[in-house]
Amino acid sequence: MTEGLSAWQLIASGDAALLAIVRLSLVVSLSAVTCAALVGLPLGASLALTRFPGRTALIVLLNGFMGLPPVVVGLAVFLLLSRSGPLGSFGILFTPPAMIIAQALLVLPIIAALARQTIEDLWREYRDELTAMDVGSVGRIATLLWDSRFSLLTALLAGFGRAIAEVGTVMIVGGNIDGFTRTMTTAIALETSKGDLPLALGLGYILIILILTINAAAWGLRVWSEQRVNG
Amino acid sequence: MRAPLSDLPLILDDVSFRAGGAVILDHVSLSIEPGYPTLLVGPNGAGKSSLLRICMGLARPTGGTVTWGGRPESRPLRRAFVFQRPVMLRRSAAANVAYGLRQAGYPRRLRGSRVQELLDRVGLLDYADRAARSLSGGEQQKLALARALARDPELLFLDEPTANLDPAATRSVEEIILGASHSGIKVVMASHDPGQIRRLAGEVLLLVRGSLCERGTAAEFFDSPSTSEAAAFVRGDFVL
């Protein structure tokens, strides 16, 4: 990015580097949340519906992992994906796919734990009826997930918020490569360390506005959907 | 997929049920045969709900056996249950009925029109696209009936379906139930309202403190009860 310009000037001029950074942040975090949801929602639902020895311990573990330090997740994924590591032959370290994987792992516990809680509460309500209608386990999971979709959307937003705001994971796993793996948060860290605090702060404002916009859009979606269902 | 096997006669042989240290059902034996509605009556706390749930297969007895059409295990493919406080899915009324059809394996192409039929039968056709949870108590009860009938049941269990309803709603629900019975469905219903029992019953079973103490046709029960409990019940006294 050009030296000396404020973040707002860069937006106004449609600075290509800034747009690339914003786009990468969104692509990485949205993809991460999608992957985490594909695994985490059924996982949370299964956990809510089944009983097995050690279930309580697993739930406590999952809840605890909601607070996994991003930098630790980044380090763990780095060691896995490094050429010297077990998955090194894929050669994806320091690329966006590695960032997506790492953020998905970071966000998975949040989505699974919140889904479990939501589904468990709803199951208590639906249990008799679904059992009387002879609904099988797959059907139960699908029904509960669909009927709690608004609460689950909140869980997804929580996951997205965590992903787009973190810097530790993507910094280690992506390497903050100019024009390739630089996201908003790593760019802010870089500009701060270069002492260009106004630019860093400006980028920070842009990031916050982005997050608020996405949350507002999700809220609007929820209101519109509820209106459709409730006529 | 229709199961070719019938759940009737439904036979309880010396069934007991304990829960939380208390005896809820105490050596109950009975058999449910096709025909007029069977009304399960008794004071609150007598164990009617538990008995219905065991007949449905939602609970297992702690003693004794249950057989459906002679079989000790039977998936509820041809049974349906209407709870006292039914739970509607967070969807429209029509979607709730469609859900019942889908779970019962009703062919997809025909579901739409069948949903309309069922809603019409319970008088809720105008509410098809309303959110089910925004309906009144009586309307939800009727919707639950529609959803249960969607299963094309052979056996329909109802646990005090009109206990929380006003007289007008009670009358319409009773009409639907009678209609179902006339179309060949065996209705087994819990009630503690003598008027309702008179209106609906073919057969009456009196349950007091977990034991079956009287059994007979409606006429026998009301005109010549053989036990003191039954007599007290018919008089409207407390049955202790």
Next chain:
Amino acid sequence: MLRRSFLFCLSGLLILAGAMSASMAEDRSINVASTTSTQDSGLFGHILPLFKQKTGIDVKVIAQGTGQALDTARRGDADVVFVHAKAQEEKFLEEGFGVKRFDVMYNDFVLVGPKSDPAGVAGSKDITSAFKAIRDKQAPFVSRGDKSGTNLAELKLWKEAGIDIDSAKGPWYRDVGQGMGAALNTAAAMNAYVLSDRGTWLSFKNRDDLEIAVEGDKRLFNQYGVMLVNPAKHPNVKVELGQAFVDWLISPEGQAAIAAYKIDGQQLFFPNAHDS
């Protein structure tokens, strides 16, 4: 069903990853592990476009501390390593991870400090006596503490001043464990002395009350070296493209590009690939 959706997702990710890495292998790019101070100086922004123009090769710089950069190269996650810690680079070579080491350029360190100059060292050309004065006056001093080239140079200077810093350090010595920019930020906020490379200092914008206190001492010179990572240890190293970069850096063209990089009219790096 759960396992199936998990496998589905995982395979989707791997396919995505594979596709991306395949497309990356086709495009001409190399990973260069370098240091944050080199990145922060802005040198790469200046010379890499010139290199790309000439060869069409994309250079992806992963900027870390020197220790971390060498570790990245040891793991085979970079094709070329470009740092400024000669002793560590030679160890790297001895261990067999590098092919050959070439001098590229040098810049110098400067001791930056508050205008109030509590240690009384401003204007001096003797770095070791300046360090002694700082220790004697217990003036606040920020150290990077991250095994970077700058950090190692700082530790070497304490030793040359005859000070065992591990036992001499007290509350006046602040070990921040971070990169150059962060250390400068901290020093500015604390009004402390800090050893910085000239490049980062010149592009640093948050100076507050800091200014150069000591410069020009020969012991403050900072030599940069470049090495191709040894393909014998890591077959995935892009030998041809990496060697092209190494060759260009030490070629007259590359050396001129380095010399041409200026901040506020001041040259930051002095090419010396062919000095003996």
